[in-house]
Amino acid sequence: MxxxxxxxxxxxxxxxxxxxxxxxxxxxxxxxxxxxxxxxxxxxxxxxxxxxxxxxxxxxxxxxxxxxxxxxxxxxxxTPESPQTYLQSAMYTKVVLALMSGRDANEVLDAQRTAHLKSMRELTSRKQGGDLTDQLICDHALFHLEADLRWLELTAARLSELGGQFTG
Amino acid sequence: MAERDDDTLLVGSELRKSFGPTPALDGAGLMVRRGEIVAVMGPSGSGKSTLLHCLAGIVAPDSGTVTFDGQDLAAMRDRDRSALRRGAFGFVFQFGQLVPELSCVENVALPMRLGGTRRKQAEAKALEWMARLEVDHLGGKRPGEVSGGQAQRVAIARALVTEPKVVFADEPTGALDSFNGEQVMRLLVDSARETGASVVLVTHEARVAAYSDREVVVRDGRTRQVELVS
Incomplete structure (x- = not known):
């Protein structure tokens, strides 16, 4: 202000x-x-x-x-903003708990992926109809959601290896 | 796979394709409606490009069917399939798609020239499309003389010059930075919406896929639908 x-x-x-x-x-x-x-x-x-x-x-x-x-x-x-480390993540907690309890962690990842893609589509559509400042803020959100999605993909690729750690 | 209806344009069913002992597609399927933009996502080597090549009739599947507007591609004569690819399909790839010896306007006019349109008419139409993609000032330049982003816009103009029913785009922003990638996607999507073309968009980038109406994920040669547009 x-x-x-x-x-x-x-x-x-x-x-x-x-x-x-x-x-x-x-x-x-x-x-x-x-x-x-x-x-x-x-x-x-x-x-x-x-x-x-x-x-x-x-x-x-x-x-x-x-x-x-x-x-x-x-x-x-x-004064720079403190970079967020994202070390406390509900997504991470859910994946680990699914693996610890022997559930299918793919279901956790799939549900999250669907929610993320939906948000990304909404933001993209808002960006297309907006002015430059709309684009700026939507891009900021889109890059963060994309980072989450990349983590979801990588985790999906590591699931079998990870599962062994929690059940072995 | 989504339900077929009157708007169904392109359908690939139970597609299998192996290169040597490695199966690239293992029962993949995809349905595309008229005017719909579908993103095909998945990790590297998952089979998404092979799926696009099968749907576009570039590669013949070992088994399974591809139908376009009710016609089975495998049952068509080679000549008819080539004509279909030239007239009803447009292609945008990551790179290496423009003919380096031809000027940009000649590149854009190429699909029309191959279809028998006279040079003057084809190049006039090509320039019209280049103007829509804001690259008409590059008409006389060779692809090697323009930037990556400009080359991709020229490629989109070429894909759309015949006003195809489907545009197949394989990682169209893969070689571009975020800013140019964004511009290219906007132009591709806007142009497709304007002409009513469907787009099959292969990408591993979620930000690019977010321009689509829905996504399909390919994993180990199989497709899984993520979400249908409401």
Whole structure:
């Protein structure tokens, strides 16, 4: 939200609208969250009040980013996100439990593959009808799903070897 | 295998094919409806390319049948089967498919020329298709003078120039980076949808398969349907 204020002062409703448009995807921002975040930013000196839009009321107050806020955004942007290691995976747990209990792990892999392919088809169709930012976010999701599928394929190829480890 | 209905265009049943002692296909089957895009997936060596070659009449199966629009390919005369491949089928492969000695426009016009269309008419149609695939400016260049992505677009134009009923695409993005692969898939799918052509798309990439209406997985020479489109 702070980053969005760098493009110019906005009131709470406007912030929510721009956030949802750009980043909300399937999870729009709650109004309560907008105002609680703005109060926190105000308290920390990262934003300041910058007039009231005609119509009055607390929700029409406009907020502007401060110099300290700009520095905060710059630092946040160049701080890398921690790469996710995916070492805690429900898919892995299900495959191992299927093998430990003597069930057919292929069924686990097949069900997951079907679900993944379905999601990938939906995302591809959304991407085809969307603009460039839609493509960007859908591609991000598609590459991650594809990575899962490659793992499913590799695991399927290793099943007989793996089965021996758990039953032998 | 999916249920046959009035829209059924291509059916391969109980296909078996061995190269030496190794069975490449071991009872595989596939049904494709008119205008449907079906992805054939599977690990390397699973038999997916052999399945495509059998369905396209390039390779004769040891047993099993392939019918196109109700006609059994094995029962056709060689000449008729060749004419069918030239007119009703289009092909896009991973690489090495364009004739290096011919210009790009001559390559695209080739299936029409082989079918007896006059040069001027065939090249005009070829340029029309090249424009749709945004490569008409490359008409005079040889395949060796264009990039991989551009060559693949030229190949798609060639596959579609006769407005075939089925396009067989074997790893069409296999030699391309993600960006070019994406562009090629969009153009292939959009063009096929526009002309109502069915596509049999062999790929090991899930992102490519996600452009299809449904997937079929080939494993050890056998097919398994993953999901029917709703």
């Amino acid at each position: 702070l980053g969005l204020l760098e493009t110019g002062p906005r009131h709470g409703y406007d912030l929510k609208r721009v956030y949802d448009e750009r980043f909300g995807q399937d999870r729009p921002l709650a109004y309560g969250q907008v105002y609680s975040t703005l109060s926190r930013l105000l308290r920390n000196g990262l934003v300041e009040e910058s007039g009231v839009e005609p119509g009055g009321g607390p929700e029409r107050k406009r907020y502007a980013i401060t110099d300290a806020g700009v520095t905060d955004v710059s630092e946040w942007l160049v």
